[in-house]
Amino acid sequence: MTQSSVTRLGAIVAATRDAVAADPANAHAVFRASATAHDAVASTVETGQHRFEVDEPPALGGGATAANPVEYYLGSLLACQVVTYRFWADRLGIRVDDITARAEGDLDVRGFFGLDDEVRPGFGEVRVVVTVSGPEDDVRYAELQEAVDAHCPVLDLTRNATPVHTVLETA
Structure with missing residues (x-):
């Protein structure tokens, strides 16, 4: 059961609900990123007004000047979990103080390096631990986790196949 909220998140939900009710096309959002390679295996990524660096550790040919792509994935998953916990705690009226x-994820580099085509190049398993504190009982926090697991976008990207269409352009 969800409840109405008077918080900032609740106001965002209400405004979004109203906009989507007025026109279902308002539910569609597009996010964009671009990357430019530099150095041995590094890149600069731009996402709208934000820019960040990506590199690999020396064992993978990089200089370890920034997090690598799978570390950014883990960070993205955690950040998405945190925001989804906050959103659904507000929506369900569950108090979370912190x-x-x-x-952590297990990656077998044989897949990336093409040393064994039976080994996938991505994580074989990812383990996430979320710690919440607050006055609610364990049943309420379990309800919150269930809502988060059902609605976290980055978790969904991992659990479900997402069609990706790649086009190679040559200049």
Whole structure:
């Protein structure tokens, strides 16, 4: 059961609900990113008004000047979990005083390097631990976790196949 909220998040939900009710096309959002390669295996990524660096550790040919792509994935998953916990706590009227999260993933580099085509190039498993504190009982926090697991976009990207269409352009 969801409840109405008078918080900032609740106001965002209400405004979005009203906009989508007026025109379902308002539910569609497009996010964009671009990357430019530099150095051995590094890149600069731009997402709208934000820019960040990506590199690999020396064992993968980089200089370890920034997080690598799979570390950014783990960070993206955790950040999405945190925001989704906050959103659904507000929506469900569950008080959360603090949220922390950590993740680790197992990656077998034989897949990336093409040493064994039976080994996938991505994570074989990712483990996430979210810690919430607050006055609610364990049943309420379990309800919150269920809502988060059902609605976290980055978790959904991992759990469900997402069509990706790649086009190679040559200049």
